[in-house]
Amino acid sequence: MKTYLIRRVLVLIPLLLAISLLSFFIMQLSPGNYLDQLRLNPDISSDLINRLESEYGLNQNIFHQYLHWLWQLLHGNLGESFSYRIPVTEVIGSRIANTFILSLAAMIIAWGLAIPLGIYSATHRYSITDNFLSSFAFIGLSIPNFFFALILLFLIVKYSLPLPVSGMTDIMHDFMSPTEQLLDILRHLLVPAVVLGTASTASLMRQMRGQMLDVINSDYIRTARAKGLKERTIIYHHALRNALNPMITLFGYQLSSLLSGAALTETVTGWPGLGKMMLTAVRGKDIYLAMAGMMMGSFMLVIGNLISDLLLALNDPRIKYD
Amino acid sequence: MKKRIFIYLILFMLIFATLAAAQNISLQDPWYSKKEQGKYGGTLISTLTGDPKTFNILIAKETSSTDVLAGYIFEGLLTRNGVTTELEPELAKEWSISEDGKVYTLKLRRGVQWSDGVEFTADDVIFTFDLISDQQIPTSSRDVMLIDAEFPEYKKLDKYTVQFKLAKSFAPFLNNLTAPILPKHKLYSIWQAGDFNKVWGINTEPAEIVGTGPFKLKEYKPGERIIMVKNNLYWRKDPAGKTLPYLENWVRIIADNQETKSLLFEKGQTHFLAVRGIDYKRFASKADQNDFTLVNAGPNFGTDFLIFNLNPRNPKLKEQPWKLEWFNNIHFRKAIAYAFDKQTMISQAMAGQGTPQWSPVSSPNKVYLNQDVKKYPFNLEKARQELKAAKFYWDDSGKLYDQNDRRVEFNILTYAENNTIISLMNIIASDLRNLGMKINASPIEFNKLVSKLDNEWDFDTIIIGLTGGVEPHSGSNVWPSNGHLHMWNPRQKNPATEWEARIDELFRLGAAATSIKQRQKYYDEFQEIIAEKLPVIYTVVPNSIYAVRNNLKNTDITAYGGVIWNIYELYLED
Numbered sequence: 020m021k022t023y024l025i026r027r028v029l030v031l032i033p034l035l036l037a038i039s040l041l042s043f044f045i046m047q048l049s050p051g052n053y054l055d056q057l058r059l060n061p062d063i064s065s066d067l068i069n070r071l072e073s074e075y076g077l078n079q080n081i082f083h084q085y086l087h088w089l090w091q092l093l094h095g096n097l098g099e100s101f102s103y104r105i106p107v108t109e110v111i112g113s114r115i116a117n118t119f120i121l122s123l124a125a126m127i128i129a130w131g132l133a134i135p136l137g138i139y140s141a142t143h144r145y146s147i148t149d150n151f152l153s154s155f156a157f158i159g160l161s162i163p164n165f166f167f168a169l170i171l172l173f174l175i176v177k178y179s180l181p182l183p184v185s186g187m188t189d190i191m192h193d194f195m196s197p198t199e200q201l202l203d204i205l206r207h208l209l210v211p212a213v214v215l216g217t218a219s220t221a222s223l224m225r226q227m228r229g230q231m232l233d234v235i236n237s238d239y240i241r242t243a244r245a246k247g248l249k250e251r252t253i254i255y256h257h258a259l260r261n262a263l264n265p266m267i268t269l270f271g272y273q274l275s276s277l278l279s280g281a282a283l284t285e286t287v288t289g290w291p292g293l294g295k296m297m298l299t300a301v302r303g304k305d306i307y308l309a310m311a312g313m314m315m316g317s318f319m320l321v322i323g324n325l326i327s328d329l330l331l332a333l334n335d336p337r338i339k340y341d
Numbered sequence: 342m343k344k345r346i347f348i349y350l351i352l353f354m355l356i357f358a359t360l361a362a363a364q365n366i367s368l369q370d371p372w373y374s375k376k377e378q379g380k381y382g383g384t385l386i387s388t389l390t391g392d393p394k395t396f397n398i399l400i401a402k403e404t405s406s407t408d409v410l411a412g413y414i415f416e417g418l419l420t421r422n423g424v425t426t427e428l429e430p431e432l433a434k435e436w437s438i439s440e441d442g443k444v445y446t447l448k449l450r451r452g453v454q455w456s457d458g459v460e461f462t463a464d465d466v467i468f469t470f471d472l473i474s475d476q477q478i479p480t481s482s483r484d485v486m487l488i489d490a491e492f493p494e495y496k497k498l499d500k501y502t503v504q505f506k507l508a509k510s511f512a513p514f515l516n517n518l519t520a521p522i523l524p525k526h527k528l529y530s531i532w533q534a535g536d537f538n539k540v541w542g543i544n545t546e547p548a549e550i551v552g553t554g555p556f557k558l559k560e561y562k563p564g565e566r567i568i569m570v571k572n573n574l575y576w577r578k579d580p581a582g583k584t585l586p587y588l589e590n591w592v593r594i595i596a597d598n599q600e601t602k603s604l605l606f607e608k609g610q611t612h613f614l615a616v617r618g619i620d621y622k623r624f625a626s627k628a629d630q631n632d633f634t635l636v637n638a639g640p641n642f643g644t645d646f647l648i649f650n651l652n653p654r655n656p657k658l659k660e661q662p663w664k665l666e667w668f669n670n671i672h673f674r675k676a677i678a679y680a681f682d683k684q685t686m687i688s689q690a691m692a693g694q695g696t697p698q699w700s701p702v703s704s705p706n707k708v709y710l711n712q713d714v715k716k717y718p719f720n721l722e723k724a725r726q727e728l729k730a731a732k733f734y735w736d737d738s739g740k741l742y743d744q745n746d747r748r749v750e751f752n753i754l755t756y757a758e759n760n761t762i763i764s765l766m767n768i769i770a771s772d773l774r775n776l777g778m779k780i781n782a783s784p785i786e787f788n789k790l791v792s793k794l795d796n797e798w799d800f801d802t803i804i805i806g807l808t809g810g811v812e813p814h815s816g817s818n819v820w821p822s823n824g825h826l827h828m829w830n831p832r833q834k835n836p837a838t839e840w841e842a843r844i845d846e847l848f849r850l851g852a853a854a855t856s857i858k859q860r861q862k863y864y865d866e867f868q869e870i871i872a873e874k875l876p877v878i879y880t881v882v883p884n885s886i887y888a889v890r891n892n893l894k895n896t897d898i899t900a901y902g903g904v905i906w907n908i909y910e911l912y913l914e915d
Contacts, residue, residue, distance in 0.1 A: 051788025057402060058795050058825075059807070064484040064818065065825045071479050102394045102403070105542035113544070113563045169600055176608045184604045186565050190386070190592050193560075286598050291564020295597065296392075304788065 027328075031321050038317045039092075040085065043310060046301070047081045053101045053304045075101055088310065098307030100300070107311045111293065115278065117187055118292035121215065121285075122277045124208050128216025129223055129273075134266075136220075137227025141235060142254060152224065159221030165283040168214045172288070175210075183207050185289030211288040215281055219273070226269065230262040263334055271327025275320035279312070366460045368452035370434045371578045376895040378580050379912030384590040385893070386611045387905070388602045392563055392595055396550050397541040398521050399472055399480045409567060409593070413908065414552035415521035418447055418466065423902020426707050426811045428515060432461065432522055432553060442510030442855040447518070449501045454574040455524050456557045463497040468525035470495045471532075478537055482520050485513070485815065510853045512860055513814035524551045555586040555909040567593045577909045587912035607631070612893050612913075613904045616886040618694030624888050633890045638900040640696035640704035640882035645762055645806040647753070647769065647878045649674060650798065651837070652830040657799045663747055664801060672731035674875040678717035679724035680772040686881045690764035694886060698879040700868040701820070703809030705900040708857065711865040714872035724776055741777030750779035751801035754793070757784035759806075765880050766804050794828050803828075804880070811901070813864045814852050820867065821845045829876040840874050 054071055057063050072078045076087065091098055097107040140149045172184045183189065187207050192200060234240065235258055243253050282294035293312065300308040332338045391405035398410045412420065420431040430436065433447040453461040473482045474492045486492055493514065494506040507514060527549070531540045541550055547558040555577065556569040569591040577585040594610075596602045599617060606614040607627070616624050616635065628635050649668040658665055667673045687695035698704055700714045732744040741749040755766045763784050770782035793800045805828075807819070818824040822836040822845055836842035844867055851863035871877070885900040892914040898904050905911070 049788070050786070051792050055788045055791040055795075058791050059805075060402070060481070063402070063481045067479060067481060067484055070476075074479065103543060104395055104397075104400070104539060105544055109542075109544050117564070172601070172604050176604050179608075184608055184610075185594060185596055185601050188562070188565065190384075190566070190568075285564075287601060289565070289594070289596050289598075289601055291562065291595075295564065299391075 027325055031325075034321060035314070035317060039089070039310070039314060042313045042317075043085050043088065043306075044081065046304070046306060046309060047084075051304065052077050053306070056303065084306075088307065097311045100308040101305045102300075102303065103308075107308050110296070110308060111311060111315075114291055114293050114296060117290065118278055118294065120204070121208065121211055121281070121290055121292055122279075124212035125215035125219070125281075126273060126277070128212055129219040130270075132216070132220045133223035134227055137224045138231055138254065138259065140224065140228040141231030144232065156221040156225050159217050163283075164214050164218050164281065165287045167218075168210060168284055168287040171210050171214065182209060184210075187289075187291055207290075211281075211284050211290045214284050214288070223266075223269070227262070227266060230265055231258060234258045234262045260334060264331060267327050267330045267334060269327075270330070271323040271325075272320070274323030274326060275316060278319050279316040366452050366454055366458075368450075368454075368576055370450040370452065371576055371582075372450075373578050373582070374580055374585060374910045376580075376907075376910045379587040379895055379910065380914065381583075381587050381912070382589050383587070383913035384592060385588050385908075385911070385913065386592045386594065387613060388596045388605060388611055389567065389593040390595075391597055393543060393561070393567070395542055396545055396558070397538075399478060399482060399523065400538060402481065410552075411521060412554065412906070413556050413569065413591075414550065414554045414558060415523065416553050417519040417521050418449075419515065419518045421519065421811060421901070423906030424897055424899050426705070426901050428519070431519075432466075433518070436515075436518075438515075438855065442512065442853070443507045445505040445507070445514065445518075446498070447503050447505075449503070450576060451501050453553055453576045455526070455551045455553055456572045456574060457527075457551045458574060459524070459526050459551075461522070461524075461553055462500050463503045464500075465522055465525045466503045467495065467497050468529060469520065469522045472523065472528075472537065473520065475532075475537075477535070482517070486517050488514070510855055512855055513812055513852055516812040516814070522553065527551050556591055559590075564595060566595055569593070575909065579910070586909040588908070591908070606633075606888060613887055613889040615903075616888050618691035618883055618886070621692060621694050621886055628888070632892075633888050636887045636889060636898045637694070638885040638887060638898050638903075640698070641885045641900045642703040642705060642809045643806055643882060644698060644701070644703060644809055645765060645804065645880045645882075646698075647677075647802055647804045647880070648794075648828045649802055649876060650800050650829060651876060652798045653837075655798045663743065663745065664751060667743065667749065667751075668801075670731045671874065672727045673733075674878070675717065676724040676727035676731070676776070677773065678875055678878045679720050679727065680769070680776055681717065681878060681880065682719040682768060682772050683881050684719065686765055686768050689768060690761050691881065691883050694884045695881045696884060698882050699872055700879070701816070701871045701877070702813060702864065702868055704882050706809065706811050706813075708811055709813050709861060709864050711868040714868050716872075717878075719772075721772070721775060728776070735777050739777045740779075748779060749777070750781070753780060753782040753802050753804060754790060754800055755782075755784050755804040756787040756790050758787055761883070762804060762806060769804070769880075795825070795831070798831075813860075813867075814848065817848055817852075820871075821848050838874075840870050844870055 053075065054068050054077065057068055076084055088098060099105065100107050100110050103110050136152055140152050143149050174180070175182045175184055183206060187204060189203050192203055195203060240253060240258055243257055278293065281292070282298040284290070285292045285295045297309065297312040300312065389405070389408060393406040393409045394403055395401050395406050396410065398407060398415050401407050401410065416431050418431060418433040419428050419436070421427065422429050432450060432453060434450045436445060436447045438445055449463060449466070455461055472478055473480060473486060488508055488511045491508050496504055498504050505514070528537065528540065531537055543561060543563065547560055550558050553576070555572055555575050557572050558567070559570045560568040571586055571589050573584060575584055575586065579585055579587070594605060596605060602614055603620065605611045621635070625635055651665070651668055653665065655665065683697040687693060687697070696704055699716045700711055702710045704710060728741065733741055733749065735741055743749060753766055753770055755762050757763070766782050766784070770780040773780045790803065790805065794803060794805070819826045821827065822830070822833040822841045825831055827833070830837055836845055847863045847867045851860050851867070854860045854863065885903070887898055887904050889896060889898065889904060894912050894914055895907070895910050896904055897907055
């Protein structure tokens with residue numbers, strides 16, 4: 020196990036390097052750079068733009084820029100954002116917790132709903148509830164998040180519900196007691212978390228249902244039934260553990276989204292997360308900020324994969340890493 | 342013994358110095374509001390598009406940063422009145438210009454204090470201009486100050502007087518005195534250490550940011566809101582002589598999305614909202630029952646226009662040299678101008694809430710707009726006559742050819758990020774197709790569009806927008822033929838046409854003239870030339886519409902100043 024872990028971690032290094040190389044070059048390949056927005060400002064002379072270009076190192080060739088970035092990264096320096104003029108870590112640092120809270124809440128909602136509903140659907144196949152849940156899943160899959168969020172917000176305003184329509188905290192947040200502060204954040208969390216959560220509930224539920232159906236129809240379940248085991252034991256002890264394996268792999272992938280943010284939902288609900296800022300950074304070509312975001316996402320993805328592999332070993336005694 | 346005396350002496354001097362410093366700085370030149378007496382207190386809540394990127398106003402380049410700071414936390418020596426758009430004294434009490442237009446003398450208001458209680462003096466002004474002229478600081482304020490590549494001389498005459506000496510008479514300089522003044526006592530040592538470009542980023546402790554404006558920064562929550570509180574040391578007074586502003590707090594919720602802003606306003610959380618044309622009817626029907634008023638402040642400062650590529654350096658001309666011939670033909674350009682259906686643009690792209698634009702000066706510019714330039718009302722018959730005059734002809738199926746039997750076909754590009762401008766493009770393209778032209782209209786990515794305009798020069802026509810201001814000389818990168826934003830043919834060594842040469846001269850004359858009357862004459866002629874020669878054809882300008890709660894009083898809403906330009910005298914009724 021230990022050697023396996025070490026080997027996996029060692030493989031991550033070239034992998035992350037390759038990812039960084041690719042993202043850096045793809046971003047640079049698309050036309051223009053950060054200064055383009057300034058070029059169209061009548062008040063800014065070309066002198067100033069040239070000055071900024073050399074200050075930001077944008078006039079050097081791409082390989083040089085990449086190596087410079089990498090060298091700084093190895094020294095623990097993620098660089099400075101062009102637009103904020105402060106270290107990238109500080110720009111990200113102010114928002115990372117918010118993104119984490121939202122993604123975690125969404126994940127809890129998604130998995131908390133999807134697993135039991137999926138099992139229920141599978142064990143009550145073609146019942147009215149199963150059909151209802153399937154239709155619900157398809158609707159959930161087809162409504163775009165931002166639109167769903169707008170509908171919810173519209174309903175809140177239309178029926179004057181006592182829920183906020185934007186942001187993460189109330190204006191009076193700083194004058195509240197800790198309990199009130201927590202409740203305040205939860206109130207604000209409701210809409211974005213429900214929107215993000217239900218979006219993945221739909222697909223996860225379908226996955227769970229399919230996996231369960233596969234397992235339930237297999238021979239050893241029939242054997243177990245023939246042995247006269249209780250239905251509960253069959254479902255939860257034998258079937259579920261086997262059906263769960265692919266879900267664990269999915270879970271690993273989902274971990275990567277914990278820190279990558281959800282730009283559109285964040286924009287509509289005013290949640291101060293990373294997604295919106297990263298989108299602006301990528302579109303505005305604030306390279307180092309965008310790179311930091313992408314590397315964080317990739318890192319979470321590979322780590323998530325590793326975690327899911329380890330979880331698989333825990334769940335399934337047949338899997339051993341030696 | 343000697344030593345002891347010496348210590349006493351030092352002590353005495355110290356006490357004296359502290360006493361002198363603690364001496365009450367009394368405001369000797371206040372300004373009095375002429376609006377009705379308001380009520381003190383209350384929290385104004387509004388929205389802000391996008392997060393500020395920095396609180397360092399000198400290096401801030403985005404409106405999302407300057408919207409937070411300019412006029413509210415930092416102030417200039419002069420400012421523009423939100424209604425008349427004329428220059429008025431702000432931190433300066435008065436100014437005078439010498440006969441030859443070269444020497445500007447400004448008397449500062451005495452006793453104005455920075456929000457931390459230190460007195461504002463000529464030293465702060467000199468310090469600010471030291472910063473602006475520092476080559477190491479990337480600020481756009483420097484470029485506009487340069488006169489023939491030279492920075493004006495500036496000096497302090499006494500504690501409350503500063504003087505600027507220009508190399509030659511240059512009227513736009515007065516507009517530059519609206520540059521925000523920064524506190525020397527806070528920033529001097531940082532600047533000396535070479536760290537000015539890093540100071541006052543968004544991670545700064547709010548109390549560190551000190552200005553003279555009506556508000557102080559209290560808290561910034563990235564992605565959520567900015568909270569500002571009243572500056573109790575502000576120099577503007579209410580009619581009764583008490584310190585303004587009336588408002589105790591000002592919360593600005595960061596909302597990037599127009600739908601969210603509308604919902605916040607409808608839920609009663611914000612006090613005013615900039616309404617899009619397409620939402621006008623919905624809000625108009627709700628105004629009475631929800632206790633707010635819709636104010637139409639007329640066209641805003643933005644300008645959207647179509648540019649012809651008149652650049653002989655266009656790399657595509659090797660294959661298609663005839664395109665430049667068409668575009669260079671004034672009849673062809675006029676034909677296209679007559680095919681701009683501005684009424685349809687207003688009704689379809691702006692839901693009826695727009696104004697046609699004819700002149701290169703922004704429509705709400707009350708000082709310099711020339712109303713009498715040549716106009717090209719929509720008329721396809723006239724467009725056809727112009728095309729005939731240029732020897733174009735139509736075949737039986739109505740397709741348009743030039744005199745050398747080439748089918749008239751060209752591209753229109755615009756940027757994909759703006760829905761309104763895409764609608765404008767489609768309306769224009771469809772009318773040009775009615776004239777028998779083959780038009781390929783496509784939206785592309787903004788960065789790509791900029792590189793085409795800036796250095797690739799391989800487009801046919803582009804529809805793009807620029808924001809305008811009051812001072813026409815701020816267009817000196819756009820209109821004179823050597824400008825890098827002279828988009829139809831940038832950075833010319835010598836003006837390609839006589840009329841471009843005349844515009845170059847008019848900009849020189851307009852800058853050198855001292856009286857506004859004289860300047861207006863030059864800029865009027867410039868507007869006539871552009872409207873006559875049509876290197877760019879203007880489209881329509883959306884109107885600024887604001888929904889304002891009825892309990893927000895003393896407002897004077899205009900397209901230039903918006904709702905909050907005079908925030909210091911606004912107040913909230915219960």
